[in-house]
Amino acid sequence: MLTRIDHIGIACRNLDETVRFYRETYGFEVTHEEVNEEQGVREAMLRINGTDDGGASYLQLLEPIREDSPVARFLARNGEGVHHIAFGTADVAGAAAAVGGRGVRVLDAAPRSGSMGSLITFLHPKDCGGVLTELVQAREDGPGH
């Protein structure tokens, strides 16, 4: 059902500085940058490795673009650090339904838009041992690809 670690989401105050840290320290490069207005973040995806389901694993660096965004609230409460983890699946709606049927609260009634044209949903961290958990169907995971 879930076939890879798709990404680790990291909250930061300054995206450009954090991108520079990961490039200069480890040599990781930005694959993609975008603004997600709905989630109130500017983000960069750094591809770390390919995965045996045909996908890849990324770091997702997240800077809030407004003070009422979830990532801004996370930073105010916790400071910079790991914000969430995400598992990849070929069918995010089916995986969300399955996980919901096992008693985990799914935070989105229907999948919404994530990075790089993906479809995503979040699970309630209190039902996941304190870990904010995301399910991701990459654009290339979907039908027709």
Next chain:
Amino acid sequence: MLTRIDHIGIACRNLDETVRFYRETYGFEVTHEEVNEEQGVREAMLRINGTDDGGASYLQLLEPIREDSPVARFLARNGEGVHHIAFGTADVAGAAAAVGGRGVRVLDAAPRSGSMGSLITFLHPKDCGGVLTELVQAREDGPGH
């Protein structure tokens, strides 16, 4: 230098219950369990996917076995959740030296024993944007494999 997300380390209060959550919710299975006396934890490794460097990505579930262990202190301060992230490398000593040369404090003078016969070192989270970061040389990454 760093070729995969090796694992995500998750601190929990009850390893058996947390293993059961990941198995029943997502179908993830335990690949390996061990006690690391030096770090004061009992841990389970759940293999999520293979990686294109010949390794794999895991969740590492960590339960403290004594109150003065770093994971016990993390739980007291933060509650359950993501404790650290780890990148895989074929040469942990070389990677640590390179990263140290770029101004990041390496927390171990020499690599020490990690899960499944690996060699590991930790980097100071204050130098890594709030992310406790580990470098891992899996047993199969090393010479002769």
